[in-house]
Amino acid sequence: MKKILLFAAALFLLTVTTSYSASIYDSTSQGTTYYSGTSATAPAPATAPATSSYFTIPAQTDQNAATSYSPYPSQQQTTGQMQPYAQPQPNLQMQTYGAKPISGQAQPAGQNAGTVRGQSSVPGQANVQAAVPGQPGAQYGLQGQNSNQFPAGLNKQPQQYDQEQGRQPLQQAVQQPVVPAEPSALEKAMGEDPVTAENSLSQPYGGTTLTQFGYNFFRPETNDPLSAQMDIPVGPDYIVGPGDRLLITLWGSIDGTWELEVNRSGEIVLPKVGAVKVAGQTFGQVPGVLKNTLARIFKDFHVNVNMGRLRVIKVYIVGEVAAPGEYNVSSLSTIINALAAAGGPTKNGSLRNIKINRNGNVVETVDLYDFFLKGDQGKAIRLQPGDTVLVPVIGKVAGVAGNVRRPGIYELKGESSLKDLLGLCGGINATGYLQRLQMYRVQAHDKKMVTEISLEPGKSVEDATAGIKLQDLDLVKVLSIDTVLRGYARLEGHVLRPGDYALKPGMRVSALLKGDNLLPEYHAAAGQITRLFPPDLHPEIVFFNVTRALNGEPDYDLELKEFDRVKIFSRTEMEEVPFVQVSGEVLRPGQYRYLENMTVRDLLMQAGNVKLSAYLKNAEIVRVKRADSRVVTVVLPVDLEAALKGGDANIKLQPLDELTVRRIPNWADATDRYVTLSGEFVFPGTYPIYKGERLSSVIARAGGFSNLAYLKGTKFTRENVRKLQQQRMDEALQKAQEDIIHLQTNMAQTAASAEEVSAAKTTLDGLTRSVEILKTKKAEGRVLMEVASLEELKGGPYDLELQGGDQLTVPSDPGGVNVIGNVYNQSTVVSQQGRDVEWYLHQVGGPTGDADTGEIYVVKVNGTVVSQANSGRFLFYNSFWGKPLDSGDTIIVPRQYEKTAWLRTVKDITQILGNVAMTAGVAIAAGK
Secondary structure, eight states, rough: OHHHHHHHHHHHHHHHHHHHHHHSSOOOOOEEOOOOOOOOOOOOSSSOOOOOOTTTTOOOOOOOOOOBBBTTTTTTSSSOOOOOOOOOOOOOOOOOOOOOOOOEOOTTOOOGGGGGGTSSTTOOOOOOBBBOOOOOSSOOOOOOOOTOOOOTTTTHHHHHHHHTOOOOOOOOOOEEEEEEEOHHHHHHHHHHHOOOOGOOOOOOOOOOBBTTTTTTGGGSSOTTTTTTTSSSOOTTBBOOOOOOEEEEEESEEEEEEEEEEOTTTTTTETTTTTEEEEESSSTTTHHHHHHHHHHHTOOEEEEEEEOSOOEEEEEEEEBBBBSOEEEETTTTTTTHHHHHOOOOOOOBSSSOOOEETTTTTTEEEEEEEHHHHHHOOEEEEEOOTTTTEEEEEEOOOOEEEESSOEEEEEOSSSSOOOHHHHHHTEEEEEEEEEEEEEEEEEEEEEEEEEEOOOOTTTTTTHHHHOOOBOOEEEEEEEEEEBBOSSSSEEEEBBBSSSSEEEOOOEEEEEHSSSTTOOOTTTTEEEEEEEETTTTTTTEEEEEOOOHHHHHTTTTSSSSEEEEEEEEEEEEESSSSEEEEEEESSBBOEEEEOHHHHHHHHHOOOOOOOTTTTOOOTTTTEEEEETTTTEEEEEEEEEHHHHTOOOSSTTTTTOOOOOEEEOOTOOOGGGGGGGEEEEEEEEEEEEEOOTTTHHHHHHHEEEEEEBBOOOOOOOOOEOOHHHHHHHHHHHHHHHHHHHHHHHHHHHHHHHOHHHHHHHHHHHHHHHHHHHHHHTTTOOOEEEEEEOOHHHHHHSSTTTBBOOOOOEEEEOOBBEEEEEEEEEEESSSSEEOTOOBHHHHHHHHHHOOOBBBOOOOOOEETTOOOEEETTTTTTTTEEEEGGOOOOOOTTTOOOOOOSSSSTTTTHHHHHHHHHHHHHHHHTTOOTTTT
């Protein structure tokens, strides 16, 4: 049982050890070399982003040296600019975190090594099996750390463990907003609407601000230049050298994992084995060297070799680069990586003559155009320690602008003809005008000249340009063809398929209009052709009749010319839309479009048919007839009952006819047929009335007044009275608001002191609030009346003829008299028989010192007003004070405003507000 447990533990630790050694090691890239035995397809390592050394360089933001080349530096540029070349996005992956691999140990004695033979714990890695003939089958072990002892901190979070080990976490990729790209020259050429002859313009004069080709490839690094170069898988041809780290895993008769660095002597030291020289060997040869060395001591084992962190080499980058100097780069770096680390060549530096000096000799001359234009990296060799990369000054250049695939400034190296230059820029666009190419040339360091080049018709562009030689700073401009569309006639207006039609010999107007190309309700009497007449192609309008053109009449079915614009009108554009009108007792009265052969019944159906209240025996049509230079109005009687059945009575209408449907005599709508009785009636409710019915009649129908009816408080309201009162109420509130604003403006000038200003402001603010409150109230529409009993009401002056919407309210006895305004205790006093105004005022403490006793008035429960002005007077006594009050009456004590001159106007405003409040059925003290 103990052996079984030990065997299971060994298998588990072996799997964990090899997995960590392959995929969680020190955040570095590892290459795997397979030697003999079983092989497997190796997927991309999961430990690092598989980024290329030149496809991940950020955008260059600062370039010095040469400036942009433009043949017209003082003019606005008009043609396309070269698009950035070769900018694939980096393939970002999440970095895998982990700890250092564990050291190896010998496999426990007695365990069969063959149980793990041929097994690979890391996907994509092959195992090396070795059996040494003649060696005993005993197990040999190497001194080292026990394989089941994991490094301290391995059970921590990856970020925490990496920070303890001094590592920096990988920055998360930030998603940048996508900015819509500027349309290319081809997109503009293919997507723009055709240019017609009448709106053609002169072609823009001048050139484009050209940029030097290839320099936008190099962009400044935002991170350590080594970051993108140390995580690159190595191939089997990689030369191992001092500083490289190898990850060696053994299993079988021996078991362990070691991270070994190649020392300056080019050796690695294996425990129990000794030094093994690996420098100068290719990475594919290292497993064989190790296998031969280990086979002298061990048998039945497997070897797996991975590449750990690569060595760093020092190179020198000089010449016309953004940041010349010495750089530590990866041993896998090429000249492109080194130039990217230095910010790339400046625009004064050559891209086609970059030299690599090694040990005093030029070992390679690199032309980056091979890479930029063809993707060829054949000469981008790997750098060696001490190499010097020299970027010399740029050589001869030539520019090409206008209608070419890739406008720009190109460095010349072996290109001597215009054919070669057009090959660099991708060739001439289809819109390039081959009969006129312009070449700007500097002659003899003296002047700049322009020459015209016309390519021979019938020859290819390559053959025609092969004999045109180039010089330094030549600029070739390819002009555009005439973009005006030709060989067409255009159809527009009220048609199904407007647009340009290919013009054929003898083509006429009818060819554009036949079939279903005309939309419904086109104007048949007139169409027009806008035609350009030579020699100056000025436009003129040619008239034709659409109907006759469709019939093929030669005078109207005109022959089309190039650039003709045929326009068809709709009836709504050329004709006034006729209408008829219906009013009166229909569901939807109003105007309706007149249609041919429209009848009275058709119009009634459009209007939703007649109402139940419609008088069908007699309607009328008002018809307007034109007679020479005058208009005559004719009235036609219509029997709607017969018209709705059809026949001769269903008269045909004419434009501008007006049909009037009358109402049945004495017909009343729902709002005109009902009155409401509420309060103390035997049967309160809403009652229908007949024309001429009076108030006493409907009260009798309601069973008369109840025993609790307080007839002095009877309130009768009418809708048309309410509307009139509301109008007067709105006018009064508007005037009061204007007076308040006027007083607020003049208050500072009329007030005698600051205290008076403050008091006036407080008073006016209160009046403003009162106005705003009253604006929310609505007039009651109350009609004052006195009702003593039903018998006295009949035939009396208050026995009114009822109208629809009338309301009669009879309350019960309220049992008190209201006293409001400037009294010491505003309250309701229980009414007592025979008590007068003076007594009720005495019950609430009497008027205050601010009260205007001369303006006290009483609003009776029936809505009438009793004041000192309408009461009898004898000497110094006014009968107002001795008048007895009834239950429900209201005594109103206003405020005294005579103390200051400007407050006299306030008094007038408060009186207006008091009247408005009474109209709205709200009892307030004026000025309160």
